[in-house]
Amino acid sequence: MMGTSEPAIPASAAHRIALLLAKHGEELARHIRRIVCDDDTAQDLLQETMIRAWKAMERLAPGSNERAWLYRIATNTSLNHQRSRARERAALSRHAAELAASRDSDGGGRDDADRTGLWAEVALLPERQRLALSLRVADELDYDEIARRIGGTAEAARANVYQATRRLKLKVRQA
Amino acid sequence: MSTTTAAERQAALRIVSRAFGALTGRRGEELRYAMMDDTPVGILGLARGARGLRRVSFVRGEDEFLERLLAENGDAQILRSDELDDVRRALDRYFAGKRLDFDLAVDLSELAPFHRRVLGATAKVPAGRVATYTQIATRAGSPRASRAAGNALHANPVAIVVPCHRVLRTDGSLGGYGGGLPIKEWLLRHEGALL
Numbered sequence: 212m213m214g215t216s217e218p219a220i221p222a223s224a225a226h227r228i229a230l231l232l233a234k235h236g237e238e239l240a241r242h243i244r245r246i247v248c249d250d251d252t253a254q255d256l257l258q259e260t261m262i263r264a265w266k267a268m269e270r271l272a273p274g275s276n277e278r279a280w281l282y283r284i285a286t287n288t289s290l291n292h293q294r295s296r297a298r299e300r301a302a303l304s305r306h307a308a309e310l311a312a313s314r315d316s317d318g319g320g321r322d323d324a325d326r327t328g329l330w331a332e333v334a335l336l337p338e339r340q341r342l343a344l345s346l347r348v349a350d351e352l353d354y355d356e357i358a359r360r361i362g363g364t365a366e367a368a369r370a371n372v373y374q375a376t377r378r379l380k381l382k383v384r385q386a
Numbered sequence: 387m388s389t390t391t392a393a394e395r396q397a398a399l400r401i402v403s404r405a406f407g408a409l410t411g412r413r414g415e416e417l418r419y420a421m422m423d424d425t426p427v428g429i430l431g432l433a434r435g436a437r438g439l440r441r442v443s444f445v446r447g448e449d450e451f452l453e454r455l456l457a458e459n460g461d462a463q464i465l466r467s468d469e470l471d472d473v474r475r476a477l478d479r480y481f482a483g484k485r486l487d488f489d490l491a492v493d494l495s496e497l498a499p500f501h502r503r504v505l506g507a508t509a510k511v512p513a514g515r516v517a518t519y520t521q522i523a524t525r526a527g528s529p530r531a532s533r534a535a536g537n538a539l540h541a542n543p544v545a546i547v548v549p550c551h552r553v554l555r556t557d558g559s560l561g562g563y564g565g566g567l568p569i570k571e572w573l574l575r576h577e578g579a580l581l
Contacts, residue, residue, distance in 0.1 A: 233464045236402035257405040
C-alpha cells in the first residue's frame with residue numbers, strides 16, 4: 212500500500228509519530244482545516260506537520276508541552292502554505308493585469324471579466340507551464356533556479372514560461 | 387470542543403485517518419479512545435471500535451493507556467476522539483448516582499469463548515446486587531470453574547460497564563479486583579450493595 216512518494220520512516224519513529232498522531236491528530240486536523248478550509252490540503256498539511264514534528268522531536272525539551280508545540284508546528288505549516296498560495300495568486304493576477312494592459316496599448320478594451328477569464332486560463336495551463344510561470348513572476352527566480360526546482364534545463368524552464376505567456380496573450384486577444 | 391459540528395469532526399477524522407495510514411502504513415481497525423481524568427475511582431481510559439466498547443481501564447495516565455492499546459492492538463489505528471462523549475456521559479451519570487446501569491454496546495469478540503460467557507453472565511447482575519464466583523461459573527456453563535471464572539473477571543477489559551465488581555467470594559468476602567480492592571469496595575457501596 213505504501214507508495215514510493217510516501218516518506219520512509221523508521222519503525223521506532225513511526226511508533227512515536229503514531230503516539231503523537233493518536234493523541235492529537237483529530238484536534239490538529241480540525242485546527243488545520245479551519246486555516247486552509249480544504250480537506251485534501253488539510254490532509255497534506257497534517258502529514259507535513261507530523262513529519263516536521265518527528266524531525267524536530269530531538270530538540271523538544273523533556274517535560275515541555277507537547278500539544279502546544281504540535282499546534283505551533285501545525286499553525287506555521289498551514290500559514291506558510293496560505294502565504295505562498297496568496298503570493299502566487301497575487302503575482303499571477305499582477306501578471307494577468309500586465310498582459311491585459313499590454314493588450315490595452317494595442318487599442319483593445321478591458322474590464323474585470325477579462326481578468327476573471329484570464330484567471331481561469333492560468334488555472335488551465337499545463338502543470339509545468341503554470342509552475343514555471345508562477346516561479347518566474349511570483350518568486351522572481353531566474354531560469355537556472357526554476358530548472359532546479361521543477362527539473363529539466365534552464366532552457367526548458369524558459370520555454371515553459373514563454374509558452375505559458377504566449378498562450379495567455381492569445382487568450383487575451385481572443386477575448 | 388463542544389462547538390465542533392458533527393460534520394467538522396467527521397472531516398477531521400477522515401483527514402487524520404488518511405494521514406495516519408500514509409505515515410505509519412497501519413491499515414487496521416479504527417479504535418477511538420478518550421480519557422476521564424478525575425473520577426471518584428481515579429483515571430479511566432476508554433476505547434471503542436466499530437462494534438462497541440472495548441476498554442474501560444484503570445490507568446495512571448494517558449501515555450500508559452495509549453502504550454497499552456498500541457501493544458494490545460498492533461495493527462489498529464488508534465485515535466483520541468470526542469466521539470466517546472456518550473460513554474463519558476454514561477459514566478458521569480453512574481458516578482453521580484443518577485443511573486447505575488449502562489445502555490452501551492460492548493465488544494468482547496477479542497476474548498476467548500469462556501471469558502465471553504463469564505462476562506456475559508456478569509453483565510446480567512443488576513446494580514445493588516452481587517453474585518458469587520461459583521454462581522457466575524455455573525451461569526457460564528461450567529459450575530466447577532469458579533477459579534477460571536475469577537481469572538476471566540480479573541481480565542475484564544470493560545470495567546464498571548461490565549460489572550465484574552459485583553462478583554464476590556461465596557463467604558461474602560470481596561475476592562480480588564483489577565483496579566484494586568478499595569475501588570471494588572467503593573463501587574459496591576456506591577451501588578448500595580454494601581453498607
